[in-house]
Amino acid sequence: MKGHTKHMWDEKKLLYRVQVHKDADAYATIYDLYIEKIYRFVLFKISNTQEAEDITSDTFLKTWQYLTGKKRTVKSISGLLYKIARNAVIDAYRNKGKNETYSIEHAHALPCKANQDAIEVKQEVDALLISIKRLKQEYQEAVLLRYIEQLSIAEVAEIIGKSNASVRVLLHRAIKKLQSIHEE
Template structure:
């Protein structure tokens, strides 16, 4: 869906058009569900938070400023905050689910050029939960969800420079953990 179409639907939904909001839901729900599901161990909880994300979005639409809006990034930000709130309530740190089916490293995103992609995927899958939450989040957004730096910055509520630096540090830490655990 084109950005102009999305903004048109957002404008209609702001005016109370439930069908327009339904189209926005249809356009974003699948990817947003995957984003939430990676962070939550329970499918029912993921579904609940997906619905809560769209409910919060619906309720916030009248106050939403359209200028410079990236609706998708705004939804992901709501979802991220809800996931964080969920974990605060249950006093435990979020863990990354098995991401094998979600993570496909392309040649452009090769973490360690001299290692075989299949071996690297397995190593990354094993060590990703060992990373700090912010490192795990940036890797998931950039390489699993395939968001641009701009979109990741909006979702994480950070500047683009901060996201690039965080990504660099996360990849560096990932390499170090892999080297510590797998290189003799």
């Protein structure tokens, strides 16, 4: 827990440097901390890697503009990044005029090992990801943010615009649905 507290303090310090001093080096550190997580989140929702890269890049540009624009209170840089990425994905679907589909095949990467254990683990992960893909969108998103991205309930709530209690209920229902899918 001590390391988590230090990370949060460092994040707040970086956020202060970006907002007050428009410090590009501090923002580069934030970028390095979150680029892979945000890209994985976007790629989970967008099946096209090029489009996922574009949306991720746009997310960081919009975040910089948001932070260096007029003075705003930001509780969490990670929450802000995920919220902007989520909105960018929604905008991309809206602009395309097509139904949302998800590609989770690229959302994970297991090291390639020749032993049987690694193959079995990969098969289990693939089966789980296929099951997650069968959930409705709001369940997928909650599960992705909470269990794959390992965000707190409060961060998930902030990103998807629901209360903490609603997120807990959503996650509970998603897990129950996953169990029933797995039993099929």
